Amino acid sequence: MTDSIRPQPGIMKIALYQGGAAHLAGRSDAVKLSSNENPFGPSEKTKEAFARAVHKLHRYPNTDHASLREAIGEVHGLDPDRIICGVGSDEIIHFLCQAYAGPRDEVLFTEHGFLMYRISALAAGATPVEVRERERTTDVDALLAACTKKTRLVFIANPNNPTGTMIGLAEVERLARGLPPQAVLVLDGAYAEYVAGYDGGAELATRLPNVFMTRTFSKIYGLGGLRIGWGYGPRAIIDVLNRIRGPFNLSTAQLEAAEAAVRDQEYTERCRAENARLRVWLAQALAERGVPSDTSMANFVLARFADATEALACDGYLQSQGLIVRQVAGYGLPNCLRITVGDEAACRRVAHAVGQFKEQRR
Ligand SMILES: *Cc1c(COP(=O)(O)O)cnc(C)c1O
Numbered sequence: 001m002t003d004s005i006r007p008q009p010g011i012m013k014i015a016l017y018q019g020g021a022a023h024l025a026g027r028s029d030a031v032k033l034s035s036n037e038n039p040f041g042p043s044e045k046t047k048e049a050f051a052r053a054v055h056k057l058h059r060y061p062n063t064d065h066a067s068l069r070e071a072i073g074e075v076h077g078l079d080p081d082r083i084i085c086g087v088g089s090d091e092i093i094h095f096l097c098q099a100y101a102g103p104r105d106e107v108l109f110t111e112h113g114f115l116m117y118r119i120s121a122l123a124a125g126a127t128p129v130e131v132r133e134r135e136r137t138t139d140v141d142a143l144l145a146a147c148t149k150k151t152r153l154v155f156i157a158n159p160n161n162p163t164g165t166m167i168g169l170a171e172v173e174r175l176a177r178g179l180p181p182q183a184v185l186v187l188d189g190a191y192a193e194y195v196a197g198y199d200g201g202a203e204l205a206t207r208l209p210n211v212f213m214t215r216t217f218s219k220i221y222g223l224g225g226l227r228i229g230w231g232y233g234p235r236a237i238i239d240v241l242n243r244i245r246g247p248f249n250l251s252t253a254q255l256e257a258a259e260a261a262v263r264d265q266e267y268t269e270r271c272r273a274e275n276a277r278l279r280v281w282l283a284q285a286l287a288e289r290g291v292p293s294d295t296s297m298a299n300f301v302l303a304r305f306a307d308a309t310e311a312l313a314c315d316g317y318l319q320s321q322g323l324i325v326r327q328v329a330g331y332g333l334p335n336c337l338r339i340t341v342g343d344e345a346a347c348r349r350v351a352h353a354v355g356q357f358k359e360q361r362r
Pocket of ligand 1: 088089188216229
C-alpha cells in the first residue's frame with residue numbers, strides 16, 4: 001500500500017457507528033429494546049403499499065418525490081416545495097454537512113447529541129464541536145457561547161436521543177435568533193411525533209431563514225428498515241441540498257410506503273397514545289425499583305444507575321433474561337442504559353428484570 005493513497009482529512013477520525021444489538025447468542029425469544037423502533041411496526045396500509053411496489057421493480061423511481069412531498073405537506077400543513085426526502089434523516093444530515101460545512105468550519109452539537117452529527121461533520125472535513133448540556137438537557141446559552149465566525153451548522157435533536165429531554169419552542173427561537181449570520185440551526189425532529197401538539201419546529205422553519213427541520217419514518221412510522229427521512233426549511237437551503245441529492249436516492253417502494261404511512265394518521269395517533277401510556281408506566285416501574293430517569297418525551301427511557309459498573313452489570317443481567325437494551329457510554333452517559341418503550345409485555349419483562357437485578361445487589 002502506498003502512502004500516496006490517502007482519504008480526505010477527517011475521515012480516519014470517524015469511529016464506526018455501532019447499531020443497537022439485534023440478537024443474543026443462543027436465544028430466539030430475545031426482545032430488542034435497543035434501537036427505538038416502533039414495537040407495532042408499520043400500519044397495514046403501509047405494508048400493502050410496499051407489497052404493491054413489487055410490480056414496479058423494473059421501473060426507475062420518480063426523481064422529484066412530488067407525490068410523497070405533497071402527502072407530507074398536506075398532513076403537516078407545509079409547502080411541498082420546501083421539503084426534501086432522503087435515505088433516512090441520516091442522509092439529510094449528511095447533505096447539510098456536505099453543503100454547508102467544510103475544512104476550517106465548525107459544526108456544533110450537544111454533549112449527549114446524536115452520533116451522526118459528528119460522523120457527517122468529519123466526513124465533510126469540518127470540525128465537530130461538542131457543547132455541554134445542563135442536567136442532560138440542551139443548554140441554549142452554552143450553545144450561543146460556543147458559536148464563532150467558523151460556526152456553520154448547529155444540530156439539536158428535540159426531543160434528544162438518548163436523553164429523551166427537550167426544550168420549548170421559545171428557547172429554540174432564542175437560539176436561532178442568537179446565531180451568527182452564517183450559521184443554520186438544524187432541528188432534528190426524529191421523535192417529534194411522540195410529543196402531542198408539537199410541530200417539530202416546522203412553524204419556526206417556515207418563519208426564520210436560518211432554521212431547518214429534519215424528520216424520519218424510522219421511529220413512530222415503524223419503517224427503520226426501509227430508510228426514509230425528510231427535511232423542511234427555507235427554499236434556498238432546499239435548492240442547495242437538491243443539487244447534491246442523488247436523483248434516484250429513494251426507491252419506488254420507499255416512496256410509496258412512506259406516502260401510505262404519512263397518510264395513515266389514525267394509526268400514528270394510536271402508536272403515540274400507546275407509547276405515552278407505556279412510557280409513563282415503565283419510568284414509574286423503574287423508579288419504584290430504584291432506577292430514576294429524566295422525564296422522557298420520546299419512545300425510550302434513559303435509565304440512570306449509581307455508576308458505570310452498575311449499568312454494565314444490569315445490561316449483562318438483562319441480556320441473560322433475553323432483553324437487549326442500549327449502552328450509551330459512547331454518548332458520554334456510561335452510568336445509563338437507554339431502554340426503548342416496547343409493547344406492554346416487553347415493558348413488564350424489562351421492569352421485572354431490573355427489579356430482580358436490584359434485589360440481588362442488596
Ligand atoms: C433515530 C434517529 C434519527 C433517524 O435516523 P434515520 O436515518 O431517519 O433512521 C435521527 N435523529 C435522531 C436523533 C435519532 O435518534
